[in-house]
Amino acid sequence: MRMKFSARQIADILQGSVEGDPAIEINTISKIEEAKPGSLTFLANPKYTPHIYTTKASAVIVAADFKPEHQLEATLIRVADAYGSFATLLAYYEKLIKKEKSGREDPVFVHETASLGEQVYIGAFAYIGENVKIGNKVKLYPQVYIGDNVEIGDDTIIYQGARVYHDCKIGKACTIHAGVTIGSDGFGFAPQSEDEYMKVPQIGNVILEDKVEIGAGTTIDRATIGSTIIKRGVKLDNLIQIAHNVVIGENTVIAAQSGISGSTTIGKNCMIGGQVGIIGHLKIGDNVKIAAQSGVGKDLKDGEIVQGSPAFAVGEYKRAYVMFRKLPDLNQKLSEIEKQMNTIKAEKHE
Numbered sequence: 001m002r003m004k005f006s007a008r009q010i011a012d013i014l015q016g017s018v019e020g021d022p023a024i025e026i027n028t029i030s031k032i033e034e035a036k037p038g039s040l041t042f043l044a045n046p047k048y049t050p051h052i053y054t055t056k057a058s059a060v061i062v063a064a065d066f067k068p069e070h071q072l073e074a075t076l077i078r079v080a081d082a083y084g085s086f087a088t089l090l091a092y093y094e095k096l097i098k099k100e101k102s103g104r105e106d107p108v109f110v111h112e113t114a115s116l117g118e119q120v121y122i123g124a125f126a127y128i129g130e131n132v133k134i135g136n137k138v139k140l141y142p143q144v145y146i147g148d149n150v151e152i153g154d155d156t157i158i159y160q161g162a163r164v165y166h167d168c169k170i171g172k173a174c175t176i177h178a179g180v181t182i183g184s185d186g187f188g189f190a191p192q193s194e195d196e197y198m199k200v201p202q203i204g205n206v207i208l209e210d211k212v213e214i215g216a217g218t219t220i221d222r223a224t225i226g227s228t229i230i231k232r233g234v235k236l237d238n239l240i241q242i243a244h245n246v247v248i249g250e251n252t253v254i255a256a257q258s259g260i261s262g263s264t265t266i267g268k269n270c271m272i273g274g275q276v277g278i279i280g281h282l283k284i285g286d287n288v289k290i291a292a293q294s295g296v297g298k299d300l301k302d303g304e305i306v307q308g309s310p311a312f313a314v315g316e317y318k319r320a321y322v323m324f325r326k327l328p329d330l331n332q333k334l335s336e337i338e339k340q341m342n343t344i345k346a347e348k349h350e
Contacts, residue, residue, distance in 0.1 A: 007059045010040065011077045013092055014061070014085040020075030024058050029090075032057065044083035061086055101139055117154065135172065147183070153210065165222065171210035171232070179217045182206050186221040186228075186244025186262060200224060202244060209233075215240065215256065224262075231268070249286065267302065277309075289314075 008022035030039040032048055035057035042061035043052050052060055052072065059075040063082045079085040105124040110116070114132040122128070123142035132146050135154035140146065145163045153172035158164070162176050165183030176182070188200035204223025208230045214220070215238035220228060223245045230242070233251040241259040242248070248260075249268035258272055261280035266272075270284060273292030278284070285302035295309030307317040 007075050007077060010059070010061075010089065011079075014077065014079050014088060016061075016064075016077050016079035016085065018075060018077055020059070020072075022075075024075050026059055029093075030057060032060065040089075042082050042086040044086070061089075101141075105142070111148075123160070129166070141178075159216075165206075167205040168207070168222070169205065170208045171212065173211045174208055175213040177214060177216040177218075177238070180214050181219045182208070182214070183222045184219060186224050188224050188244065188262075204228065204245070206230070209250075212236075218242070221246075221262075237274070243280065255292065291317075 005026050006022065007018050007020070007024045007026065010026060011018045011022070025038065026040045028039045030036065030041050032041040032043060032051045032055050035041045035055045037056055037058055039057045040059045040061070041055060041057040043049065043066070052068070052074070053070050055074060057074050059077055061077045061079060061082050064078045064080055066076070066078070101121040101123070102119065104122045108122050108124065108126045110122070110128045111130045111132065113130050114128045114134070116134045117136035117138065119137045120134055121139040123140060123144065125142055126140050126144045128134070128146045129148040129150070131149045133151045135152060135156070137155050138152055139157045141158065141160045143161045144158050146152070147164060147166035147168070149167045150164050151169045153170060153174070155172055156170055156174040156176070158176045159178045161178050162180040163182065164170065168183040170176070183206045185202040188202060189197035190200055192198050202222050202224050204226045206220050206222050206228045209232040211233050212230050213235045215236055217238050218236050218240040220230065220242040221244045222228060226245060228242065228245055229247045230236070231248060231250045234248050235253045236242070237254060237256040239257050240254055243260055243262040245263040246260050247265045249266055249270065251268055252266055252270040252272070254272040255274035257274055258276040260266070260278050263280050264278055264282045264284065266284040267286035267288060269286055270288045272290045273294070275293045276290050276296065278296040282296065283299045284296070285300055285304065287303045288300050289305040290296060290311060291307035291314065293309065294307050294311040296306070296311045300306060305314045306312055307314045
């Protein structure tokens with residue numbers, strides 16, 4: 001990515017201060033360990049602190065309370081929150097370079113009963129079904145499918161190839177990335193015999209509240225009855241499966257390749273790592289943290305932090321893991337003790 005700003009201009013955008021040369025020119029953004037002269041980087045994670053003393057970057061965004069232990073070559077831009085400020089800068093730059101899509105490309109299909117707001121963009125080969133309601137400044141990129149009776153709020157963006165099945169509702173300022181499927185049937189089958197299942201009709205829908213972001217390839221199943229609900233501010237990574245009748249609370253974030261089984265309720269402000277599996281009909285409290293690759297098979301209370309499969313308290317998991325790593329040594333010691341005992345027994349019989 002290319003740009004051209006001075007350190008002073010960047011500091012003004014971020015409401016920060018400059019320590020060093022305010023006129024130094026920045027023309028690109030780089031990782032701190034790979035930066036070259038003319039680039040801007042940031043330091044938010046303490047594990048990368050050693051790199052600030054060797055980086056070739058011309059300027060580094062740091063926290064206001066950062067205290068260097070050695071001499072620095074780079075100009076510092078001090079801000080209240082280094083990571084948040086870096087994100088703000090990227091958003092600012094994106095607006096400068098991103099070409100706003102507008103109008104209607106050809107060919108598209110828009111049913112005559114559909115209602116479109118102002119300044120809506122519809123990309124080529126998009127399909128908009130019966131009685132669809134689309135708000136203002138919505139962007140539907142090429143090959144998006146919008147089923148019958150779907151509602152989409154203002155300022156929502158739906159990227160290439162996403163599918164929104166009938167009767168689903170999407171709030172304002174949502175972002176739905178490529179290949180997402182919203183409203184496919186929940187996994188409901190009733191056993192009829194040893195070799196046959198009857199499909200249970202899935203007649204509910206999916207509701208996304210405002211400011212939800214759904215990563216590429218993620219699937220969210222419609223409810224059997226009622227709604228699968230993704231509440232305001234939720235962020236889902238790529239390749240996640242959300243089953244029927246799941247409810248995910250406000251501002252919860254879930255990393256890639258996780259799966260949430262049917263009718264589980266997850267509280268607000270939770271953090272769920274990658275490849276986590278959660279069985280159905282559970283209640284996960286608010287502010288819960290679940291480490292990557294954990295398997296959750298029971299309810300979790302507010303504020304719990306768990307790890308493992310089956311998942312349990314992270315402190316207990318770490319202590320157990322220490323013992324697990326020692327098992328080969330313990331096994332060897334037991335073998336040696338066993339040999340010694342056998343030798344003693346043999347000597348007694350002589």
